[in-house]
Amino acid sequence: MSLRRVALLGGVYSNWLALEATLADARRRGAEAVYCLGDLGGFGPHPNRVFPLLREHGVACIQGNYDVSVARGAEDCGCGYSDPRDNYFARISYEYTVRNTSTENRRWLGSLPPLARVTLGEHRLLLCHGSPRQINEFLWETTTPTGLLEKFCRETASDALCVTHTGLTWHRALPSGRHAVNVGAVGRPGNDGTPRVWYTLLSATPDLTVEFVPVHYDHESVARDMEREGLPAEFVETIRTGWWRCCLESLPVKERARGRY
Amino acid sequence: MRCGACFTLMEEATVPHVTLRELRAVWFQVTGTLCNLSCRHCFNASGPKEPWLAALDAGLVRRYLAEADGLGVREIYFTGGEPFLHRELLALLRDALAVAPTTVLTNGTLIDDAMADRLAALAAESAYSLEIRISVDAATAADNDAVRGQGSFARAIGAARRLAARELWPIVTATEIAGTSDGRPLYDRLHEMLLEAGVGRPRIKILPVLPLGRCADGGASRLLSAAALEGFDDTRLPCATTRVVADGGVYACPILAGLPSARLGEGPLAGALGPAPLSHPACVTCWATGLTCGNT
Numbered sequence: 001m002s003l004r005r006v007a008l009l010g011g012v013y014s015n016w017l018a019l020e021a022t023l024a025d026a027r028r029r030g031a032e033a034v035y036c037l038g039d040l041g042g043f044g045p046h047p048n049r050v051f052p053l054l055r056e057h058g059v060a061c062i063q064g065n066y067d068v069s070v071a072r073g074a075e076d077c078g079c080g081y082s083d084p085r086d087n088y089f090a091r092i093s094y095e096y097t098v099r100n101t102s103t104e105n106r107r108w109l110g111s112l113p114p115l116a117r118v119t120l121g122e123h124r125l126l127l128c129h130g131s132p133r134q135i136n137e138f139l140w141e142t143t144t145p146t147g148l149l150e151k152f153c154r155e156t157a158s159d160a161l162c163v164t165h166t167g168l169t170w171h172r173a174l175p176s177g178r179h180a181v182n183v184g185a186v187g188r189p190g191n192d193g194t195p196r197v198w199y200t201l202l203s204a205t206p207d208l209t210v211e212f213v214p215v216h217y218d219h220e221s222v223a224r225d226m227e228r229e230g231l232p233a234e235f236v237e238t239i240r241t242g243w244w245r246c247c248l249e250s251l252p253v254k255e256r257a258r259g260r261y
Numbered sequence: 262m263r264c265g266a267c268f269t270l271m272e273e274a275t276v277p278h279v280t281l282r283e284l285r286a287v288w289f290q291v292t293g294t295l296c297n298l299s300c301r302h303c304f305n306a307s308g309p310k311e312p313w314l315a316a317l318d319a320g321l322v323r324r325y326l327a328e329a330d331g332l333g334v335r336e337i338y339f340t341g342g343e344p345f346l347h348r349e350l351l352a353l354l355r356d357a358l359a360v361a362p363t364t365v366l367t368n369g370t371l372i373d374d375a376m377a378d379r380l381a382a383l384a385a386e387s388a389y390s391l392e393i394r395i396s397v398d399a400a401t402a403a404d405n406d407a408v409r410g411q412g413s414f415a416r417a418i419g420a421a422r423r424l425a426a427r428e429l430w431p432i433v434t435a436t437e438i439a440g441t442s443d444g445r446p447l448y449d450r451l452h453e454m455l456l457e458a459g460v461g462r463p464r465i466k467i468l469p470v471l472p473l474g475r476c477a478d479g480g481a482s483r484l485l486s487a488a489a490l491e492g493f494d495d496t497r498l499p500c501a502t503t504r505v506v507a508d509g510g511v512y513a514c515p516i517l518a519g520l521p522s523a524r525l526g527e528g529p530l531a532g533a534l535g536p537a538p539l540s541h542p543a544c545v546t547c548w549a550t551g552l553t554c555g556n557t
Contacts, residue, residue: 082557083465084448133283138557142390143336145361151333249464250557252362252390256462257428 002204003120007031008127009199010064010164013187014044014097015239016053018197021217022186023057029201029213035116037164037183038064038129040109041097042077043235044187045225051105063112064129064165065136069094070101071110080136083249090247092232117158121204126158130165139163139182141170142254149180160208162200167191168255169198171210181210189242191259195219196242277487278536279513282501285335286555287325287530290507290518291350292316292342298368300409302398302438304516304543306474307342314508314519316342319349323356325506328530330360336555337363340515345371351379358387364556366434369395369420370413377420381427392556393431394466395421399439400450408439421460432464432556469550471516472542485539485548498547499554500537504530513537514547515554 007026012019026034036059041047054061063071065078077094081087101109114135115128131137132152149172152161160179167185174180184190184198196214203209223239234245243260251259293314296307306313329337337357344350344365357363372380372393384391395417399405402414409417424431433455437447448465455463470476472483495501500513507518510526511533517523522540526533539548546552 080557082553084446140390142388143362145330145333145335145389147330147360148333148335248462253384253392253428253430254390256430256464261462 003032003118005030005032005201005203006118006120007034007199007201008037008162008181008183009034009186010037010129010183011039011167011185011187012036012050013039013042013185014047014050015187015197015222016044016046016049017222018186018215018217018219019050019053022197022199022215023053023059025213025215026199026201031201033118034059035118035127036061037127037162038062038112039066039164039185039187040064041070041101042066042093042187043231044222044239045229045231047097047101048105051108060116061112062116062127062129063109063114063135066094066097067109067112068135070098071106073098073106078136079247080130080138081247081250086247086249089232089234093235096229096231120160120202120208121206123159123204123208124157125160125162125202126153126156127162129163131163132156132161136165138166138250139180140166140252140255141168141172141182143252144180146172146174150174150176150178153178153180160202162202169200169212171212179208179210184212186215188238188244191244191255192242193260194242195240275486276538276540277485277490278538279495279498279500280536281504281534282496284329284332284504284530284534285502286338286499286504287329287334287336288338288340288503288505288515288518288554289317289322289325289353290314290341290505290515291322291339291344291353292347293508294342294519295346296341296343296368297346297370298343298410298413300398300475302408302436302470302474302476304471304473304476305519312342314342316347317506317508319353322353322506325530326356326360332530334361337361338366338515338554339363340366343368343371345376351383354383354391355387358383358389358391362389362392364392364394366394366396367420368409368413369417369431372420372423374423377423377427377429380424381429384429391429393424393429394434394556395431396434397451398435400447400454404439418455418458418460421455422458425460425462430460430462430464432466433460434466434468436468436470438470466556469546469552471546473516477542483542483545485544489548490539493548497551498539498544499552500539503554504533506530516543517541
């Protein structure tokens with residue numbers, strides 16, 4: 001039987017409580033399968049806690065840049081930041097995550113595929129972390145041209161391109177009838193001043209419909225755990241307030257204007 | 262002044278080349294080398310007198326924009342010279358923003374309140390981001406103006422303040438040509454200065470000084486060899502993802518625009534997507550420093 005409704009999530013960032021709430025919500029809304037587009041660790045506390053949840057719920061995962069780096073024990077997270085302030089916080093996050101991820105989980109991260117193809121009704125979905133050509137390419141809504149998205153879909157024989165990496169949701173119906181979707185992140189709020197996080201439901205009705213779903217979870221527990229683990233106050237404030245406090249310099253000016261900082 | 266005429270080329274047979282990975286960025290050297298400043302480190306020796314590269318005709322820019330769209334370009338950049346000296350710049354920005362996110366590299370001296378209003382209106386009506394990069398070279402007027410000319414600092418920071426007030430926070434771009442007076446990183450000093458000047462959310466990009474234009478030294482000993490590129494990921498070089506439209510044709514990278522050795526074609530972009538020769542001392546800078554001309 002072909003799939004009619006799937007949930008896509010990205011950027012778990014060790015936020016196991018947000019992941020748990022998201023998976024429950026997706027099940028409640030009738031998702032027949034759940035896919036994670038990578039970056040399981042980083043930013044949040046206790047990285048090992050997300051792995052049992054993903055396995056228990058049968059979530060199909062692909063690699064994000066973080067997963068590649070953690071699996072290899074690479075020098076940095078490979079997030080693609082160029083600003084020294086962004087890299088300062090990225091280093092703290094990465095070193096904490098590598099230090100606290102078990103060997104078994106690191107090995108599992110290394111075994112994940114870099115992309116996935118899913119058929120939803122008659123729609124061919126391509127799932128990747130950054131872009132089809134680069135795992136850490138930032139596909140922001142205001143810096144990703146329609147012509148480029150059409151090219152990606154054409155070259156990968158896809159009807160819908162689904163990505164994450166930036167952590168902010170957007171959807172564009174392309175002139176050709178194809179779609180491009182950034183599924184958002186469940187590990188960090190959407191820089192909108194609320195602590196909720198976002199995932200995406202795709203349905204074949206039979207046309208492709210895209211729904212961004214907000215999820216409320218016990219963010220205060222996660223924030224307190226982050227404090228106990230000695231993670232930066234900027235990370236904790238982001239979880240509590242929903243406004244990004246760090247790694248902001250990669251944002252284009254329009255996305256930057258939507259946040260408080 | 263003919264820029265870059267003094268450097269020594271390697272023998273053709275020994276010049277390493279970089280294959281274009283994909284066309285991500287297209288630059289337009291829209292005013293050629295016409296500028297209202299004469300910065301002492303300018304890598305293409307721009308200035309107000311006798312520009313050695315001519316401005317681009319607006320119709321030509323539009324033809325290349327249409328072609329870039331079809332090729333799946335990711336970003337458009339306008340540079341010079343000083344782009345705001347081009348009479349049709351705002352119309353060209355509107356056309357570029359219909360294709361892709363667009364950035365203007367400027368010294369900021371021509372952005373008064375009226376121009377800031379027009380830019381903010383353009384940005385608001387576009388689905389894609391319009392980025393303004395303003396060049397300064399130090400965190401104080403005295404140090405900056407010694408490089409860029411009397412009064413340039415106050416005018417540049419004034420422009421930054423006007424744009425920030427319209428939520429069009431500029432990316433302040435600087436080189437370390439002016440040196441440091443207190444040993445603190447230039448990035449930190451610029452950050453502090455911008456906040457004090459009322460430019461919130463400071464966005465800063467630091468660039469190396471390039472051995473070109475008024476800083477050319479002709480150093481043939483510093484040309485890249487094939488051996489230097491062994492094991493090096495040459496896709497990190499701007500010429501692996503970028504082409505530049507300037508007077509005379511299409512070139513391999515923004516800093517070499519106008520130099521015959523860097524010209525890859527005289528017609529459409531499609532005819533200039535072949536390998537780029539790393540035949541200039543400036544290529545060493547990108548290789549050694551990881552310089553990227555883009556915003557990030």
